[in-house]
Amino acid sequence: MEETPAFNNQADIVNSAIRFINSWFKQSKAITNELNDFFILPGNKIIGKDVIIGRLKGVFGRSDEYVGGRYDIIDVNFELMNEGKGMGFVEGVAGYRAVIQKQSKIISGPFKLYFALYNGSWKIVNIEFPGFSY
Secondary structure, eight states, X not given: OTHHHHHHHHHHHHHHHHHHHHHHXXXXXXXXXXXXXXXXXXXXXXXXXHHHHHHHHHHHHTOSEEXXXXXXXXXXXXXXXXXXXXXXXXXXXXXEEEEETTEEEEEEEEEEEEEEEETTEXXXXXXXXXXXXX
């Protein structure tokens, strides 16, 4: 019976990652549902969700649409800590075609989405995704 919580945590992380990636391909505002209120970047730099949303709008604004998005999840890992907190990640590869004024460019590469468990919910706290940069 001990394995059920671990399975649910892994499923929660994977499902959140899938919702994020599918929202990315659709350039959907629903992508913000998967984001934590703040992001933790290397060097212990912390930035707010509003900054990330601004960056996403900037990325999406560069293309008219994304076509043919595909991804493969290669690894999922998480660690539960005290007081209902945890950390985890989902990594893999993703690619899509960005269409700009009827011309297209393939954007692809590895991705890694970092998650934190807080108040019973896994949220993204750092993004490494093809086409996105801080």
